[in-house]
Amino acid sequence: MEAITTPQFSALTTGSKSIGRSENIAMVALNFNRRGRKDCVITISRKPNIQSRSFHLGLPHSCNHSQAPLLESGDCYTSFDEDWLLKNKAQEVASCLNGRSIFLVGMMGSGKTTVGRILSEALGYCFVDSDRYVEQAMGTSVTQIFELRGESFFRDHESEALQKLSFAPRKVVATGGGAVVRPVNWKYMRQGITVFLDVPLDALARRIAAVGTDSRPLLHFESGDAYTKAFVGLFTLTKKRSEAYANADATVSLLHLATNLRLEDVSDITPTVIAIEVLAQIEKFLRGNNGTALLVGMLQ
Numbered sequence: 001m002e003a004i005t006t007p008q009f010s011a012l013t014t015g016s017k018s019i020g021r022s023e024n025i026a027m028v029a030l031n032f033n034r035r036g037r038k039d040c041v042i043t044i045s046r047k048p049n050i051q052s053r054s055f056h057l058g059l060p061h062s063c064n065h066s067q068a069p070l071l072e073s074g075d076c077y078t079s080f081d082e083d084w085l086l087k088n089k090a091q092e093v094a095s096c097l098n099g100r101s102i103f104l105v106g107m108m109g110s111g112k113t114t115v116g117r118i119l120s121e122a123l124g125y126c127f128v129d130s131d132r133y134v135e136q137a138m139g140t141s142v143t144q145i146f147e148l149r150g151e152s153f154f155r156d157h158e159s160e161a162l163q164k165l166s167f168a169p170r171k172v173v174a175t176g177g178g179a180v181v182r183p184v185n186w187k188y189m190r191q192g193i194t195v196f197l198d199v200p201l202d203a204l205a206r207r208i209a210a211v212g213t214d215s216r217p218l219l220h221f222e223s224g225d226a227y228t229k230a231f232v233g234l235f236t237l238t239k240k241r242s243e244a245y246a247n248a249d250a251t252v253s254l255l256h257l258a259t260n261l262r263l264e265d266v267s268d269i270t271p272t273v274i275a276i277e278v279l280a281q282i283e284k285f286l287r288g289n290n291g292t293a294l295l296v297g298m299l300q
Helices: 082-097 112-123 130-138 142-149 151-166 183-189 201-211 226-245 254-260 271-286
Strands: 011-019 022-032 038-045 052-058 071-073 076-078 102-105 126-129 171-174 193-198 250-253 295-299
Touching: 082 112, 082 271, 102 112, 102 271, 112 126, 112 171, 112 271, 126 130, 130 142, 130 151, 130 171, 142 151, 151 171, 151 183, 193 254, 193 271, 201 226, 250 254, 250 271, 254 271
Parallel strands: 102 171, 102 193, 126 171, 193 250
Antiparallel strands: 011 022, 022 038, 038 052, 052 295, 071 076
């Protein structure tokens, strides 16, 4: 695509929008280049007259066509209206999914349930939490199952649940953190698309410590404050599961996303932005990494 140094704007909009949880000042200019294709030039400043970045993008194409201007810098994007962009990106990706379900995997506290609900609503899918699915089938909580019957008993019923869910189309499934350890579960989840939500241990520990570890049977220790117990337990579990998580079809790294969004803390990334990134990574996987690049240039 040709760089436009002096664009003739057909529309100009200025305003302040929230990106993550920080305020950014944005100016958008739309125009048609000399080949008749619509381009978008965006200038983003964290604070007026202090720091700005300009992007020169072509509107993206999905498997068929796209109506949503996804703004990317590497694997990161900026949205002037997160809900609007989520809706349009969901419509774009839905045409590629063809009803296939999405299985979110990741450590406890990684946001699978929160992000899963947002994704299901955007895609018009049903949301299922596999832990809650097992609880309803067994008539008791996961914590009680662990205490009375043991982890192996729970894993057996977890596998049964994933097998049943694998036959059901148009679902977003938030799996339990340990669902990835059994190879047979991957056989079931491969009926859909698997996405790993990769969250730094420190952020996971802070999230879990904030609500307590009582509902986390694998994080029960005799002594230590909530954060220490959570961090130590998560560190041990991560060493056992990291190789399994790598089997996912797509990965959303919150650390990478925060870096590209210039956020100091991954907790500043909103669930909606994470959901949009999930959709972008699913689309990338479905295209076999051969899709049209959404970012076609950057103006300094």
